[in-house]
Amino acid sequence: MRVKQIVWFLVIVSFFFLIVGCGGGDDNTTASNGENQTETNDDTDDSEDTVKEEVEIRFAWWGNTERDAIYNEILDLYEEQNPHVTIIREPSGWGDYWTRLSTQTAGGNAPDVFGLHLLLYGTEYLSKDVIEPLDPYVESGLISLEGWDESVIDAGKYNGNLYALAKGVTTQGLLTNLSFIESLGLELPSTDMTYNELMDFAKEAVNVLGEDEYVIGDPTIIEHGIETWAVQKGGSFISEDGTSLGFSKEDLIEYWTYWDEMRTIGAIPSAQVSAEYSGMPEESTHFAQGKAIFIDRPINRARMFAGYMPEAELTIARYPLMEDGVHSGGEQLQVPAIVMSKNAKHKEEAAKLISWFVNDLEATKIYNAENGIPGTAPVRENLQGSLGPIEALTFDHFEKVVADIPATRMRPEGSVTVLSAYLRYAEEVAFGRTAIEDAVDAFFEEAERILAN
Amino acid sequence: MKNRKRFWGITKFVLLSIGAFVMLYPLLWMLSSSFKPIHLIFSDLSLWPSEFTLEHYKVGWAGLSGYTYTTFFKNSFILVGLSILGNIVACSLAAYAFARLDFSIKKVWFAIMLGSIMLPYHVVLIPQYILFNNLGWVDTFLPLVVPKFLATDAFFIFLMVQFIRGIPKELDNAARVDGCGPIAIFAKIIFPLMTPALVTTAIFTFIWTWNDFFSQFIYLSSPKIWTVTLALRSFLDAMGESLWGAMFAMSILSIVPIFIFFIIFQRLLIEGIATTGIK
Amino acid sequence: MLLKLWHKNKIALLFLAPWFIGIIVLGIVPMIASLYLSFTNYNMFQAPTWVGLSNYQTMLFSDSRFIQSLKVTFIYVFVGVPLQLLMAFTLAYILNKGVKGLAGFRAIYYVPSxxxxxxxxxxxxxxxFGTNGVFNDVVSIFGVQPNSWVSDPSTALFTLIVLLVWQFGSPMVIFLAGLKQIPEDLYESASIDGAGSLTKLFKITIPMLTPIIFFNVVMQIIGAFQAFTPAYIIGGERGGPLDSTLFYTLYLYIKAFTEFQMGYASAMAWMLLVIIATFTGLLFLSAKKWVFYGE
Incomplete structure (x- = not known):
């Protein structure tokens, strides 16, 4: 009988675990929302000489081995300066990071401090009560926002509360291969082209471009294209209340028609060529191979592309401007940010670490704008001296853009689903399977159904 | 007749060799990529690198977060060793019961066993994660190894059941006449006679555990307990720069142990039965 | 009564104890949890809310991607698996005996797996399979127009089927193990009766191998229905181009981990379980007619 008893015991125990585990998220809501943290803060603060409790902080980020080395150097430095803190590091690659993070979060075991890409996943986390608001720590002085750009602080806010601090900020731009332009006997009209100027330039360029050479990759099949267009038209991808699309059918028809013409004249690759390169490494893109004039990418990747094409002279141009638009520039801030889990065990210590990570001059010097441009002026100034030419270009470009664009809002909940529907219809149009008007109608219908839920 | 046979033999050999090239092509391609300087990996498609470098192996082996591939290989071996042991012991016990013993609602249990592998892993992940987290097992090998000792790989149970059913029942009966109980029959007759199935289990467990990315990734978060497969992924970053050369170099090295294991064990697969042979 | 039950089962329980714990704690309990979740809206971070059959209704009646993913998966399973098994069996049969240097070939043919x-x-x-790829060079010999096979929506799935067939090593090894288990004396006595190699193949090898054939068919079908990694890694995470490689489990994964609709994903999982169980059930029913056990 004993075996059976053990089995039953295990069943009951595991059911118990399941129930406890699932409820985990809710328990915290009540436990950690009070002001008790701010009170305890005062105790732990300025008592430098008393022996501090040993604490462990789990810190997760995405990136590759090279980024790991940078993070480890920074975190080692912190451990050195704060001997009572041990930082458990949980690095991972980009795609896998999100799967593990959501599993950990669902299981009530999220890392104490972790990276969050605000434009892509911000709302999915911030709206669900799993991230600790940082305002109390700012008030108590554990987190410093001195010298921070207002626009960057705002990018980390949700429903009026501050949740996230930028590790760096970037924005979409056109990385430009000047050497290639020159070899074609062309001239770049300016680094602030309008859509019309880009079209004229493209029409000229296709006459001299060789086979399998292009002006730019197809932006309709990545999300930033339509989002920028919608902002330029005075809207957004999804309306602020999250119940409808933030642009009109005419906007989308106009957008797709513009790029369809580019596709017809051969300025952008056919859908099939684009599909062949989707998911391939950046090293193999037409741009990196010297076979495209522009590539639209977050501008902080300029450094990376410069590494792939050491012989080429690169510059950064604005994402096309819309001269008759509500906003001529529509770029959104892309913010890889750092946040604290609601489940974090040592919240004051975690807050200190976060603040140090984004503000400390020594730490940010090691970091060296690795994940975008720092959102704080003192850090930027501190880096000025050590920047290479391409990075200096990135910094300048960023300052120009930030002064010219409307505030970035996080995409509302459900936008991931709508975006994936958008990309599907955009691909249908690109492949010529569906007429633009029909695709627009079908997309709007599907988007409205998704958003109604 | 003799000529025809020889012709047939040569044709077979030629065809097999062509096939072998198709099979080996990716390996050769990876090998050559691992020696190419980074700017040639995606532009030079030829199998023979025009420039050689050993840099990728040096950079690759250095690993990350202060742990070299020595650590990752060690971790992989521990994980794989325990998994093989677990699968062979636990699955053969269960398979014997399903194939030879009689118990209540056997068919229902068998159906449940197969049913458990029909549900996509992604939806049972979270309940399992919650369970392991509450046991305090996350970030250890336990969530990956303990299930093997609990015979959760229905694939192998079913495989062994099929093999045991192929062993003539007269052998059992003869042993029973000699006074053997079910335990002795299992230990003395069934277990040795199912060597091909056990070897197959060992080979597959080795390869699948070695290559299994998803569950290792979910449960092993600290680099100090990372396996080779996890470390390989860390060379790549879809949102930024990737160390392709190092990834190829270490991929080549990571194949070596599986390949050696396969070569040794497939001999067992072929020869093992000859020594135990069914008379 | 209980005592009788105990006496009947005690030996089996001894052998099954680890399996029982495993199947209940790691199998049945999570399965029941996911069954429950399939009737809820569950965004993974907040408590699930009951929605009854709504997930199943949406899936069956108003989700065109779901239907597409079913189509893709069925083609993959019912074209890919037979081809792969045929390949595996043929090579196992050839590599079992005869040609010199077989061990080397066996190892080489296992490399893709x-x-x-x-x-x-x-x-x-x-x-x-890209525009400038080797595949175009090879097929151009036979007069086939060059194409980018991976990015043409009508051929992208075909490249993944080629991958499945190419990685036939696992069923091949199982076939090899099965072939080794066939007693040599059966062939010897057949030879004495003057049977040719084809007769031996159809009268001895295949019938004796049916339990193993059956196993491979069942397991490969279950595996192919759940195929995820090829589509996720090679198909480029979104199932493109034009959803032509949107495998069932890839779509399920997208729903769960990209769109945070774990309730819907769980419903999809159970639907898949029903589909696989139906085909497996049919196979088991048919097994009585064509699978021969030595018992």
């Missing part, structure tokens, strides 16, 4: 569906393979596959 050692590699698994890794990222390196994904890159390679895109190069082989």
């Amino acid at each position: 050692l590699l698994g569906p890794s990222i390196a393979i994904a890159i390679l596959w895109r190069q082989i």
Whole structure:
């Protein structure tokens, strides 16, 4: 009988675990929302000489081995300066990071401090009560926002509360291969082209471009294209209340028609060529191979592309401007940010670490704008001296853009689903399977159904 | 007749060799990529690198977060060793019961066993994660190894059941006449006679555990307990720069142990039965 | 009564104890949890809310991607698995005896399966079947127009089927193990009766191998229905181009981990379980007619 008893015991125990585990998220809501943290803060603060409790902080980020080395150097430095803190590091690659993070979060075991890409996943986390608001720590002085750009602080806010601090900020731009332009006997009209100027330039360029050479990759099949267009038209991808699309059918028809013409004249690759390169490494893109004039990418990747094409002279141009638009520039801030889990065990210590990570001059010097441009002026100034030419270009470009664009809002909940529907219809149009008007109608219908839920 | 046979033999050999090239092509391609300087990996498609470098192996082996591939290989071996042991012991016990013993609602249990592998892993992940987290097992090998000792790989149970059913029942009966109980029959007759199935289990467990990315990734978060497969992924970053050369170099090295294991064990697969042979 | 039950089952329980714990704690309990979740809206971070059959209704009646994913998966399973098994059996049969240097060939033919569906393979596959790939060079000999096979929506799935067939090593090894288990004396006595090699193949080898054939068919079908990594890694995470490689489990994964609709994903999982169980059930029913056990 004993075996059976053990089995039953295990069943009951595991059911118990399941129930406890699932409820985990809710328990915290009540436990950690009070002001008790701010009170305890005062105790732990300025008592430098008393022996501090040993604490462990789990810190997760995405990136590759090279980024790991940078993070480890920074975190080692912190451990050195704060001997009572041990930082458990949980690095991972980009795609896998999100799967593990959501599993950990669902299981009530999220890392104490972790990276969050605000434009892509911000709302999915911030709206669900799993991230600790940082305002109390700012008030108590554990987190410093001195010298921070207002626009960057705002990018980390949700429903009026501050949740996230930028590790760096970037924005979409056109990385430009000047050497290639020159070899074609062309001239770049300016680094602030309008859509019309880009079209004229493209029409000229296709006459001299060789086979399998292009002006730019197809932006309709990545999300930033339509989002920028919608902002330029005075809207957004999804309306602020999250119940409808933030642009009109005419906007989308106009957008797709513009790029369809580019596709017809051969300025952008056919859908099939684009599909062949989707998911391939950046090293193999037409741009990196010297076979495209522009590539639209977050501008902080300029450094990376410069590494792939050491012989080429690169510059950064604005994402096309819309001269008759509500906003001529529509770029959104892309913010890889750092946040604290609601489940974090040592919240004051975690807050200190976060603040140090984004503000400390020594730490940010090691970091060296690795994940975008720092959102704080003192850090930027501190880096000025050590920047290479391409990075200096990135910094300048960023300052120009930030002064010219409307505030970035996080995409509302459900936008991931709508975006994936958008990309599907955009691909249908690109492949010529569906007429633009029909695709627009079908997309709007599907988007409205998704958003109604 | 003799000529025809020889012709047939040569044709077979030629065809097999062509096939072998198709099979080996990716390996050769990876090998050559691992020696190419980074700017040639995606532009030079030829199998023979025009420039050689050993840099990728040096950079690759250095690993990350202060742990070299020595650590990752060690971790992989521990994980794989325990998994093989677990699968062979636990699955053969269960398979014997399903194939030879009689118990209540056997068919229902068998159906449940197969049913458990029909549900996509992604939806049972979270309940399992919650369970392991509450046991305090996350970030250890336990969530990956303990299930093997609990015979959760229905694939192998079913495989062994099929093999045991192929062993003539007269052998059992003869042993029973000699006074053997079910335990002795299992230990003395069934277990040795199912060597091909056990070897197959060992080979597959080795390869699948070695290559299994998803569950290792979910449960092993600290680099100090990372396996080779996890470390390989860390060379790549879809949102930024990737160390392709190092990834190829270490991929080549990571194949070596599986390949050696396969070569040794497939001999067992072929020869093992000859020594135990069914008379 | 209980005592009788105990006496009947005690030996089996001894052998099954680890399995019982495993199947209940790691199998049945999570399964029940996911069944429950399939009737809820569950965004993974907040408590699930009951929605009854709504997930199942949406899935069956108003989700065109779901239907597409079913179509893709069925083609993959019912074209890919037979081809792969045929390949595996043929090579196991050839490599079982005869040609010199067989052990070497066996090892070489297993290499693709050692590699698994890794990222390196994904890159390679895109190069082989791309516009400038080797595949175009080969088929152009037969007068086939060059194409980018990976990015043409009508052929992208075909490249993944080729991958499945190419990685036939696992069923091949199982066939080899099965072939080794066939007693040699059966062939000897057949030879004495003057049977040719084809007769031996159809009268001895295949009938004796039916339990193993059956096993491979069942397991490969279950596996192919759940195929995820090839589509995720090689198909490029979204199932493109134009959803032509949107495998069932890939779509399920997208729903769960990209769109945070774990309730819907759970409903999809249970639907898949029903589909697989139906086909497996049919196979088991048919097994009585064609699978021969030595018992």
